[in-house]
Amino acid sequence: MASNRKPFSVGEIKCTAISDGTFSYPADWFFSNVPKEQLEDSLRDHDLPLNQIVSPYTCLIVKTGKHNVLIDTGADGLAPTTGDLLQNLKAEGITPEEITTVILTHAHPDHIGGVLDTNSKPAFPYARYIMSRTEWHFWTSHPDLRSTGMDNHVKDLLVTCARKSLPPLTGCVELLDGEKEVVPGVHAIPAPGHTPGHIAVMVSSANAQLLHIADAVLHPMHLEYPAWRNVFDLSEEDAATTRQRLLDRAAADHTNVLAYHFPFPSLGQVVKRGNAWRWEPLPFDPLPPRTG
Numbered sequence: 001m002a003s004n005r006k007p008f009s010v011g012e013i014k015c016t017a018i019s020d021g022t023f024s025y026p027a028d029w030f031f032s033n034v035p036k037e038q039l040e041d042s043l044r045d046h047d048l049p050l051n052q053i054v055s056p057y058t059c060l061i062v063k064t065g066k067h068n069v070l071i072d073t074g075a076d077g078l079a080p081t082t083g084d085l086l087q088n089l090k091a092e093g094i095t096p097e098e099i100t101t102v103i104l105t106h107a108h109p110d111h112i113g114g115v116l117d118t119n120s121k122p123a124f125p126y127a128r129y130i131m132s133r134t135e136w137h138f139w140t141s142h143p144d145l146r147s148t149g150m151d152n153h154v155k156d157l158l159v160t161c162a163r164k165s166l167p168p169l170t171g172c173v174e175l176l177d178g179e180k181e182v183v184p185g186v187h188a189i190p191a192p193g194h195t196p197g198h199i200a201v202m203v204s205s206a207n208a209q210l211l212h213i214a215d216a217v218l219h220p221m222h223l224e225y226p227a228w229r230n231v232f233d234l235s236e237e238d239a240a241t242t243r244q245r246l247l248d249r250a251a252a253d254h255t256n257v258l259a260y261h262f263p264f265p266s267l268g269q270v271v272k273r274g275n276a277w278r279w280e281p282l283p284f285d286p287l288p289p290r291t292g
């Protein structure tokens with residue numbers, strides 16, 4: 001089985017986790033308030049490099065029978081190591097024309113970087129694009145990123161990408177307010193903090209569920225150390241509240257979870273441990289039934 005595509009089921013719904021690639025970030029962008037020594041100890045404990053966080057970008061295909069939903073579009077053009085979504089979709093036998101719905105969890109470049117083709121037209125020509133109204137208005141007006149710890153060149157990159165990528169979607173974008181069924185079996189759930197209109201997505205069928213938490217958590221170590229911050233969250237307070245709500249729900253229900261930036265295929269369960277959590281990657285073939 002290819003290491004960049006992972007088919008699995010959620011009840012009757014067929015899903016495939018599809019890699020868009022990976023990108024290397026300075027470790028202190030992912031863990032911005034952690035003393036260097038403590039961070040290095042923890043990275044060592046996890047057998048991870050000390051200076052760079054190699055972060056996967058994992059898109060998700062959800063085939064409900066009637067609809068082919070794509071959740072997030074990767075980061076075409078960001079780096080030579082990103083932008084693999086279309087070729088991996090093709091290898092999975094899916095053409096852009098077959099995608100009926102594109103859900104954008106938020107408007108950061110690693111999630112909307114694949115919405116347009118080389119002619120600046122929607123890359124999935126017959127899809128309706130779904131996004132939070134709050135998110136759309138934030139990025140298409142004058143986004144205030146002062147509360148984040150990002151370098152100025154990163155802020156510029158974010159704003160430039162949104163200004164380039166979003167306007168051509170006018171006409172095929174549908175903006176959401178609050179929790180909403182996007183197609184039967186697929187619900188968008190407000191999850192603000194990382195960005196103002198960041199959403200999570202719940203996929204449900206029969207007795208099974210998959211909670212896609214997008215960027216509510218960026219790295220498994222954030223589960224173990226809930227006080228550890230990253231430079232990207234626009235509102236640390238809202239992000240912390242959202243994390244607590246989503247993770248406690250996932251842990252209590254033993255829900256299978258997809259986290260966009262976790263090691264591919266980015267699927268696992270969240271286990272409550274005291275006031276924190278632990279990430280348990282899912283064993284595969286076949287995906288175990290939901291327990292509890």
Ligand SMILES: [Zn+2]
Pocket residue numbers: 108110111215260261
């Ligand atoms: Zn992201």
